[in-house]
Amino acid sequence: MDLAATILVDGLIYAGWLFIVSVGLTLVFGVLNILNIAHGSLYAIGAYAAASMVGAYFAWGGDAFPYGSYVAMIVAALLVALVLGPLLERGLLRFFYGRDEVLNVLVTYAVFLILEDVMKLIWGVNPYFVYEPYTLLGDVEMGPLFYVGYDFAVIAAAIIVGLAVWLSLNRTRMGKVVLAVIHDSEMSQTMGVNVQRIYLGAFMAGAFLAALGGALTAPMISVTPGLGVNVIIVAFAVVIIGGLGSIPGAAIGALMVGISRAASVHMLPEAELFIIYFVMAIVLLFRPEGLFAKTQARKI
Amino acid sequence: MNSTSKKFAGALTALALAAGAAGPVAAQDDTFKIGVITFLSGQAAESFGVPAWNGGKVLVDMLNEGGKLPAPYDQKGFGGMNIEVVLVDEAGGATKQVQEFRNLVQREEVDAVVGYVSSGDCLAVPPVADELKAFTILYDCGTPRVFEDNTFEYVFRTAAHATMDNVSLARYLKSRDVAIESFAGLNQDYAWGQDSWADFTGAMAQLYPDAVVKTALFPKFGAGQYGTEISALLRERPTLVHSSNWGGDLQGFVIQATARGLHERSQIVLSAGDHVIPQLQQKMPEGIYLGARGVNGLAAKARGGELQELTDTLWDAYEAEFGVFPVQAPFRMWQALLGLKTAVEKAMAENGGKKPTNEELAAAMKGLSWDAPSGRIEMALADGHQAIQPNAIGTTKWNAEKGAMELIDIEYFDSRCVNPPAGVKSADWIAQGFPGAQCD
Numbered sequence: 001m002d003l004a005a006t007i008l009v010d011g012l013i014y015a016g017w018l019f020i021v022s023v024g025l026t027l028v029f030g031v032l033n034i035l036n037i038a039h040g041s042l043y044a045i046g047a048y049a050a051a052s053m054v055g056a057y058f059a060w061g062g063d064a065f066p067y068g069s070y071v072a073m074i075v076a077a078l079l080v081a082l083v084l085g086p087l088l089e090r091g092l093l094r095f096f097y098g099r100d101e102v103l104n105v106l107v108t109y110a111v112f113l114i115l116e117d118v119m120k121l122i123w124g125v126n127p128y129f130v131y132e133p134y135t136l137l138g139d140v141e142m143g144p145l146f147y148v149g150y151d152f153a154v155i156a157a158a159i160i161v162g163l164a165v166w167l168s169l170n171r172t173r174m175g176k177v178v179l180a181v182i183h184d185s186e187m188s189q190t191m192g193v194n195v196q197r198i199y200l201g202a203f204m205a206g207a208f209l210a211a212l213g214g215a216l217t218a219p220m221i222s223v224t225p226g227l228g229v230n231v232i233i234v235a236f237a238v239v240i241i242g243g244l245g246s247i248p249g250a251a252i253g254a255l256m257v258g259i260s261r262a263a264s265v266h267m268l269p270e271a272e273l274f275i276i277y278f279v280m281a282i283v284l285l286f287r288p289e290g291l292f293a294k295t296q297a298r299k300i
Numbered sequence: 301m302n303s304t305s306k307k308f309a310g311a312l313t314a315l316a317l318a319a320g321a322a323g324p325v326a327a328q329d330d331t332f333k334i335g336v337i338t339f340l341s342g343q344a345a346e347s348f349g350v351p352a353w354n355g356g357k358v359l360v361d362m363l364n365e366g367g368k369l370p371a372p373y374d375q376k377g378f379g380g381m382n383i384e385v386v387l388v389d390e391a392g393g394a395t396k397q398v399q400e401f402r403n404l405v406q407r408e409e410v411d412a413v414v415g416y417v418s419s420g421d422c423l424a425v426p427p428v429a430d431e432l433k434a435f436t437i438l439y440d441c442g443t444p445r446v447f448e449d450n451t452f453e454y455v456f457r458t459a460a461h462a463t464m465d466n467v468s469l470a471r472y473l474k475s476r477d478v479a480i481e482s483f484a485g486l487n488q489d490y491a492w493g494q495d496s497w498a499d500f501t502g503a504m505a506q507l508y509p510d511a512v513v514k515t516a517l518f519p520k521f522g523a524g525q526y527g528t529e530i531s532a533l534l535r536e537r538p539t540l541v542h543s544s545n546w547g548g549d550l551q552g553f554v555i556q557a558t559a560r561g562l563h564e565r566s567q568i569v570l571s572a573g574d575h576v577i578p579q580l581q582q583k584m585p586e587g588i589y590l591g592a593r594g595v596n597g598l599a600a601k602a603r604g605g606e607l608q609e610l611t612d613t614l615w616d617a618y619e620a621e622f623g624v625f626p627v628q629a630p631f632r633m634w635q636a637l638l639g640l641k642t643a644v645e646k647a648m649a650e651n652g653g654k655k656p657t658n659e660e661l662a663a664a665m666k667g668l669s670w671d672a673p674s675g676r677i678e679m680a681l682a683d684g685h686q687a688i689q690p691n692a693i694g695t696t697k698w699n700a701e702k703g704a705m706e707l708i709d710i711e712y713f714d715s716r717c718v719n720p721p722a723g724v725k726s727a728d729w730i731a732q733g734f735p736g737a738q739c740d
Contacts, residue, residue, distance in 0.1 A: 010528040125345040222551035265528040
């Protein structure tokens with residue numbers, strides 16, 4: 001397996017994970033016009049919930065059918081979205097709609113800090129492990145390298161998530177309503193659309209995708225406090241490259257970051273961090289609104 | 301303490317001194333207040349901060365009860381004084397810690413501060429400690445720069461700095477005659493990871509001059525995912541992979557590297573890896589060469605000898621209270637608190653049994669040596685302010701009978717074999733080929 005192929009495979013694996021983490025962030029921004037810093041916390045809570053759920057699954061005899069642990073991970077992400085989605089959107093964020101975007105960033109940052117402590121109260125500071133799902137799918141031999149089958153499952157999950165979000169938005173009636181709200185929420189409301197419900201649904205979908213990203217990551221790592229901090233930074237880079245609010249943009253952004261990072265690790269490891277933000281800077285130099293965001297007239 | 305008991309204590313002190321008693325008998329004050337600062341939240345909490353304080357709590361409780369530890373630590377508290385602890389979370393960065401330090405000294409009026417895992421905090425606090433003339437022990441952090449670039453009067457570090465860890469690893473490889481043609485590193489991208497890699501490559505250049513560095517990877521702290529880095533290491537096929545990662549980063553790296561068979565292609569060496577054994581257990585592969593930043597954890601338990609009673613007493617108490625065996629962090633807290641106890645009692649023996657002042661404590665601590673579960677601690681460097689201690693490296697081996705990961709083929713290194721001599725900077729000592737090392 002030559003270097004270019006290795007970079008491509010490594011880049012795709014990382015991009016798949018990045019896309020799942022980022023797509024919810026861009027979706028929430030697209031619909032609610034809120035840059036949700038607490039997305040990182042939802043990711044971390046998804047990881048904790050999945051670790052707890054999978055642990056409970058195996059404790060209750062899941063060894064007989066270990067593949068059920070994947071269902072447990074998805075259920076964990078759903079539970080996070082069902083509990084925290086309405087709580088945050090109805091309980092807090094709706095009071096800040098239409099307010100300054102910077103204020104919303106500060107509000108979600110406050111939520112992020114609160115949730116970091118909530119996680120410690122619930123799960124403590126000790127790490128949680130769920131290795132079983134990581135090794136269940138065996139190895140994939142590619143030339144001289146071995147990959148874990150789970151890595152390719154994450155790529156598949158990213159493709160499924162991307163298609164599901166795109167089809168939901170573009171090929172369903174509800175999706176068209178959501179798009180209408182994105183374009184003009186006031187006009188949609190006058191046309192009889194329950195905008196509040198759309199906001200709630202979009203935020204819950206975003207929370208589910210964040211939690212799903214965490215749940216899929218949990219088997220690869222030890223789930224410890226502070227998990228969400230690094231994720232939110234790199235997810236922002238991805239959605240800014242692709243254009244805030246753009247689903248295809250998140251996919252392209254994830255691919256650009258994933259592959260450029262992989263190339264750097266293999267060829268110029270000192271620049272691993274630099275390269276992500278270098279790519280972002282280059283994109284913003286030529287497309288300040290990101291690759292896929294539509295240029296908007298500025299109201300003066 | 302009321303006036304009657306003060307008189308009684310004074311009379312007892314006079315009686316003890318008249319009788320030529322070696323140690324202090326009673327103090328004027330009946331409490332010695334320590335400010336303990338360690339990570340109670342954040343990424344270092346689970347690996348270092350919380351276990352360190354768990355160990356500290358076990359030791360303080362036993363000391364306050366008195367007679368629970370073997371001699372010379374069988375006297376109650378510190379010189380008879382009850383130990384009171386003010387616990388502070390180290391999270392929040394160096395600026396916050398400087399403020400917390402001032403609070404401890406000026407508001408809480410602690411008699412000593414024991415703290416700091418983060419090298420950043422260890423570099424920020426000592427100037428303030430000297431400014432306030434507050435007796436301070438740095439119990440954990442690894443950067444050699446604290447005393448190699450500065451001098452302090454009231455600040456002491458009771459654990460060896462990080463140079464020892466990587467020199468020991470290289471010596472372990474050499475003494476086991478491991479053939480190394482090439483090596484690579486995966487270390488966290490901050491001072492700890494960079495310094496550890498520099499020390500390891502320096503030591504390897506001396507002991508394995510023909511070995512070449514294949515790649516040096518520095519993923520950011522808290523990266524969690526190492527898929528691409530592991531691909532790079534698999535492609536490069538170095539004989540050996542070095543990592544000083546710790547905590548969740550180390551656990552993630554081990555899980556992902558093992559699943560992809562990196563340990564079957566390259567010998568993995570972990571300079572500070574013992575603390576993830578309780579969590580990983582069988583997920584930690586066999587045959588990993590691993591250190592514990594001192595004769596700590598499993599290496600201390602397996603050592604035997606005259607310190608075994610002290611080690612076993614604290615080990616058993618820790619295991620009984622927390623349901624897990626102690627790894628490196630509690631051992632470093634133990635050696636700090638036992639060093640403080642030794643210094644306090646030495647100062648009291650010299651001042652007639654009074655609670656020592658900061659100046660008396662600093663004078664007592666300077667150049668002190670004492671026994672701890674991790675071995676003989678000697679304040680031998682930085683004009684008596686920086687400790688050296690023995691170290692150990694072992695190889696992981698799963699014990700199926702016990703259902704536990706063990707260390708086998710443990711090699712114990714004398715303090716003066718793996719630490720630089722006084723007056724020599726670590727980097728210079730390594731670059732010059734370890735002059736003055738005593739490894740017999």
